[in-house]
Amino acid sequence: MSMIIKFIVASIASGTPILFGTLGEICHEKVGHLNLGVEGIMSIGAVAGFMVGYRTDSFVLALIAAFIGGALASLLYALLTVTFMANQNVTGLTLTIFGVGLANFIGYYALQHSENGTLKLPENITAQMRNVSIPGLSNIPVLGELLFSYTPFVYIGIITALLLGYYYKRTKTGLNVRAIGENPAAADAAGIKVTKCKYLNICLGGGICGIGGAYTIMIINKGVWISDCVGGLGWIAVALVIFATWSPVKAILGSFVFGALRQIRYYMPNSIGISTAIYDMLPYAITLLVLVVTSVRMVREKSQPAACGTNYFREDR
Amino acid sequence: MENVKQKSSREALLHIIKRQEMGKRQATALRFGALLLALIAGGVFILCMGHSPFGVYRTMVSGAFRSKMAVQATVRNMIPLLLTSLSVTLAFKMRFWNIGAEGQMIMGAVFASYFGLFHSDWPHAVLIPVMLLAGIVGGGLFGLIPALFKTKFGTNETLFTLMLNYIALYLVVYLEDRPWRDPSSPGYAKFAIFGNNAKLSKVFGVQSGWIIALVMLVAVAVYMKYTKHGYEISVVGESEATARYAGMNVKKIVLRTMFLSGAVSGIAGMVQASGTTGTLSQGIANGVGFTAIIVAWLGRLNPVSIFIITFLFAVMEKGSSVVRSTFNLSEAFASVLQGIILFFVLGCEFFIRYRIVARKRGGKTEQ
Structure with missing residues (x-):
């Protein structure tokens, strides 16, 4: 029993950085930009x-x-793809190479100029980012551990996802945003400020991704700087967008599933003996399956916003 | 429409209009201008880090050529990048967003490595062609799968090929961990090194993959420019409807081109495994398939430009490792610089295709 609880808690924690990346990417894709x-x-x-x-x-x-x-990183992407109408795939890939490179470069530089050759976050901050403990609630058996034993990131992530779900489903601005993602020309004709909306949502998405990045270094690496700290989680996040069928709320559940896939190897009895590579491959294989199934069934509600990948040039209408 | 706009706002101050075709010389000048600006921006970045930009740039270039070994390493860096760039060029020309060169390269390496690992007793003259063929088949099939789903169900090829990259990568990890694990190596899992018969021989001190890469460069250039297939690819890329109206079998063209695109990446994988690393490994592609997309785009899908850019990128990669030892700056500087250059060039493409005109007094736009 305690094993199962431990597994669930670990899965939720492990899915959280992916959740942030996914929510950010959903913000991008909703305005029609595959990043x-x-x-x-x-x-x-x-x-x-x-x-x-x-x-x-x-x-x-x-x-x-x-x-x-x-x-800011997303602002650069928005400037190039929205205003300068550059190819989205190429701009995004460049941003990946540039961003990972820049982080490693700055980290290396700081490491060389640090006193003892390591970079570690100071005590005060590590105490703050550790698990929140709510007096009374966290001490309830089982439930306390399941619901109230996480780092602040987990709660921020889930709240962000719920807010985004509300934003895209229930608010006027959110519906406008979705209209842009499906058909920017029609949205423009309806008087929606396409460019402004795109910039705002892309920057918002980038900011959310950034918090996911902070998670990787603060929690996964326990506040010690290492190169390539994100380590491919950004790509799993892109996969999770598909798995969650572009819905922020479903992304919560999806991140839990992906987190479980990342954790399950530590809870399997050794006798089963599945290679760890299979666990690593599973999120991508499942995502591929979801991608194929949604395209075969042609569920418009559950597929990528129609204008994703193409830039909008006003005078081309 | 007009009414809505008038109510909400006046006409914008700046106005973007499409240009008539810009002169080739002017466009080239603009691109070089962008490159120069990028180098200046990179220089400012170096300056902020407390080093002389000229010194770092000089070291970067001279570092790639400082010795015979450095030159050989630079050329060795070029081979897989050139092949994968050509590979994605074929697909991009058709507006098929093949982000999967990485995975196709890995699969090419996997297929080729099967023969390299388990049939290294075959004579060299037989084994190498067989491995090359295996690489072509492996990469080609991996390129064909997304094309099949795209033509049949309209499955998004960008996302599909992206997922396949990781499936290929973890397939290699699995093979290394289990069935193809070197039994003679104690401790952690790794692949056995190929037998000598399975290794590409060296020509001028560099693995002979460079000859294969050059042959493929010419082949792809000719294929795209002078054959019926190449023409069909560009028509499908321009407009699928036109292609269909002209009686072309779009489905067949997409499938064929994606097989070829994957195959060229597969060759890259085979060459890398057999020539450079001497066996299969997890880092066999190491992001080359992603960089290739940038190279192909920078080279505007022109094989000659792609060759030049591959060379520049290889110099940057090799040079950065020298910069690291000389200036104590991270090797990641190459990625940063590549990123800055591409950002500027992507931005400058806009000014080649469009121009900005200001609204004249009285709200009328100048034409």
Whole structure:
């Protein structure tokens, strides 16, 4: 029993950085921009969050820095794809190469200039980013552990997902955003400010990705700087967008499933003896299956926004 | 429409209009301008890090050529990048977003490695062609799968090929961990090294893959420019409807081209395994398939430009490792610089295709 609870708790924690990346990517895709730069944006968020946390010793400031770092990286993407109408795939991939490179470069530089050859977040901040414990609630047996034993990131992630779900489903702006993602020309004709909307949502998405990046360095690596700290989670996040069929709320469940797939190897009895590679491959294989099934069944509701991947040039209408 | 706009806002101050075709010389000048700006931006970045930009750039270039061994390493870096760039070029020309060169390259390497690992007793003259063929089949089939789903169900090929990259990668990890694990190696899992018969011989001190790469460069250039197939690819890329109206079998063209695209990446995998690493490995592609997309785009899908850009990228890669030892800067500088260059070039493409005109007094737009 306690094993199962431990597994669930670990799965939720392990899915959280993916959740942030996925939510950010959903924000991008909803306005019709497929961004393959999630990995890079998360890296930039990670390095921004880490460096500010290292200097200021404040968890909140570090989170804000991670958000701003991710948003700025996305701003670059938005400038190139929205205003300059550059190819989205190429811009996104460049952002990944650039972002991962920049994070490693800055990290290496800071490492060379640190006193003892390691970079570790100071005590105060590590205490703040550790598991939240709510007096009374966290002590309830089973339930306390299942619901109230996580790092602040987990709660921020779930709240963000719920808010985004509400935003895209129930608010006027959110519906406008979805209209842009499906058909920007029609949205423009209806008086929606397409360019402004795209910029805002892309930057918002980038900021959310950035927080996911901060998670990788603060929690997964326990606040010690290493190169390539995001380590491919950004790509799993892109996969999860498909798995969650472009819905922020379903992304919560999806991130839990993906997190479980990342954790299950540690809970399997050794006698079963499945190669760890199979566990690593599963998220992608399942995503591929979802992608194929949705396209075979042609479920419009559950597929990528129609204008995704193509840029909108107003005078071309 | 007009009414809505008038109510909400006046006409915008700046206006973007499509250009008539820009002169080739002017376009080239603009691109070089962008490159120069990128180098300046990179220089400012280096300056912020407290080093001289000229010194770093000089070291980067001279580092790639400082010795015979450095030159050989630079050329060795070029081979897989050139092949995969050509591979994605075939697909991109058809507007088929094959992001999967990485996975196709890995599969080519896997198929070729089967013979390299388990049939290395075959004579060299037989084994190498067989491995090459296996690489072509492996990469080609892996390119064919997304094309099949695309033509049959309209499955998004960008996402499909992206997923396949990771499936291929973890397939290699699995093979290394279990069935193809080297039994004679104690400790952690790894592949056995190929027998000598399965290794590409060296020509001028570099694995002979460079000859294969050059042959493929010419072949792809000729195929795209002078054959019926090449023409069909560009028509499908311009407009599928036109192609269909002209009586072309679009489905067949897409399937065929994606097999070829995958096959060229497969060759890259075979050459890398047999020539450079001497066996299969998890890092066999190491992101080359992704960089290839950038190279193909920078080269505007022109094989000659792609060759030049591959060379520049290889110099940057090799040079950065020298920069690391000389200036104590991370090797990641190559990625940063590549990113900056591409951002500027992507931005400058806009000014080649469009121009910005200001609204004249009185709200009328200048034509």
